[in-house]
Amino acid sequence: MVQLTSSDKKLLTAFSVLLFLPALQYIMPGTMDALEPLKNIFIFSILGISLHILAGFTGLLSLGIAGFMGLGSYAYAISTSTIYPFQLSFFGGLIVAIIIGSIAGLALGLPTLRLKGDYLAIVTLGFGEIVQDVLRNLEGITKGTQGINPLPAPSFFGMTITTADALPWYYILLCAAGLMFFFARQIEMSRLGRALIAIRDDELAASSLGFVPFRIKTISFMLSAALAACAGALWASFLGSSGEPGNFDFNISALALCIVIVGGLGDLCGVMLGSLIMVGFNSIILVKLAALLQTQQGTLSSSVFASPNNFKYMVFGLALVVVMQIKYRRATR
């Protein structure tokens, strides 16, 4: 039977708080819409977990995670849209996206996993750019820059949920993020997870114990790609559109990297915290700040700092530097 440890109990508490969080919106005065940014946080926490499996467990740095997200989003869109013959249900589309994602991970992983560190990062960075270009130019399949939309509203057990329903989507994404969290936790505690960490720590020692690093790295690459594709599919389903190829650019990969590093590389709960901080900053604080600056100035100023969108990546970069400094100090002390 499952034994609950104290950290399990804390996590369950956090989960139940999130379960009743929407009630707050109706109790609290004002027009604060808390559900919208939280949905983004859930999506990006799945993306963060996917990068965490690769960078945190196995120690492989990938900068092309947005490419897999885009593939997942388009795979979901193509398999559920009415303009194509497949017209699968929500779960069918999700499974197709995960399969496509893991195949893409395998196809990228097989030739590139002999690379290490920075070199792998450069190859995956290239992959992310190639995916965007392919999606843009394969017009017969992906409809080019306009994307595939609208997607049919998914239905669960006879209940159709449109993109306008905020509350059901909140719970669906919460469950998805929770499921992925426990999935990654299970991986971490299994023999596979220990093998991944062993390969991060010392590849030669792990291989002399009988692990085949190539095989285990490929599994972790596939797993990460599948989770990123899953995040893309969920994103497409709650937006009702595959999005356009430019949505899956390097900024998404950089944001995922920020999430993993701000959360403390190698810690799963940290990933959740990181996505809360980074995406929360992105979709709550920046939005409010933009509104504030608008009312303050009345007209659009010519200053670069007038719009937070202009300097948000500077803040992300600063966060990376600060966290790396603190972690580095702690590691050397």
Next chain:
Amino acid sequence: MTDQAARLSTEHLTLRFGGLTAVEDVTLYVNAHEILSIIGPNGAGKTSLFNAMTGIYEPTSGAVLANGTPIRLAPMSMLKTCLASVMTGILTTALIFINTLWEHSINAHYVFNEPFDWLWIPLGIRDAIADEPVLFSLCLVITSILAFFGLCKIQQEFLFSPAVCSKAGLARTFQNIRLFPSMSVFENVLLGIRTQQQPSLIGALIPFLFERTVTATDTMQTNKLLDFVGLLDKRDLSATSLSYGERRRVEIARALATNPSVLLLDEPAAGLNPTEGRLLSELIESIKARGIAVVLIEHHMKVVMAISDRIIVLQNGKRIAEGSPAAIQQNQAVIDAYLGTTSHTAEPVS
């Protein structure tokens, strides 16, 4: 020289790095219940020999045999790797060809709201090949090149690698201790358990409902091994917090966890104080008593002379002498090459 019962043997093993010959024509064997020591001056090729025997370097020529059979991959795994290569090829063709395929299968047949028909795919492939034979043959060429490189990579990883050697029953420790720093002592040893079967994704997810971390038998075996090396009370400490001698012991326990028939120890007594050295000698003796063949590289002559059943002396990659400790001490070639002009052997040479 080699008999069929030898747990580990090499035949005319040679290892070259470019023009440098690190190991030259070394033939050796080690039986169960036996401790074989390999000694020699610095740079004699002892560690290179170890690396060539455990799959870290591929020997330039010669063979490594475990239980009388050359170490190589099982035919089933070979079949799997070939299959993987072919699948990669088909996948690559499909990716390059996807636009044409899509046009001839989906776009050509799809009428709005008609259901999908699996027949469209073979029809689409037929039409697409007929329509663009040049592109298709180009795809096939690119695919076969990619598949060839994929196969080379897979061969290189699976054919003669540390993992394959570990599967054949070889376990080793390293000259500079290689523990996993982010794990506890217990986890370090646990990693060696059950490595005969590779960890799989499904294996990781099936215990989801039944158990959290490790099976009871894994825990029991790990504890038994930690008890064997005398570190059971330190099982939950971080591997990096242990002393040098204790880390050596953890590494030995981890190697033993893979259930080896041969244990290769690379300078286990280096950096140990006399007490720790004596404890280590006792530990190696008790490993031998378990029926495991032990191959030992050591500079610490007291340890070597006390516990070895046979000694092989290497110089410049060549084997210059072999025999019992007493015979080696009297061997003039060894004395000239290694011990200098005095026959006094009690001092450790470094």
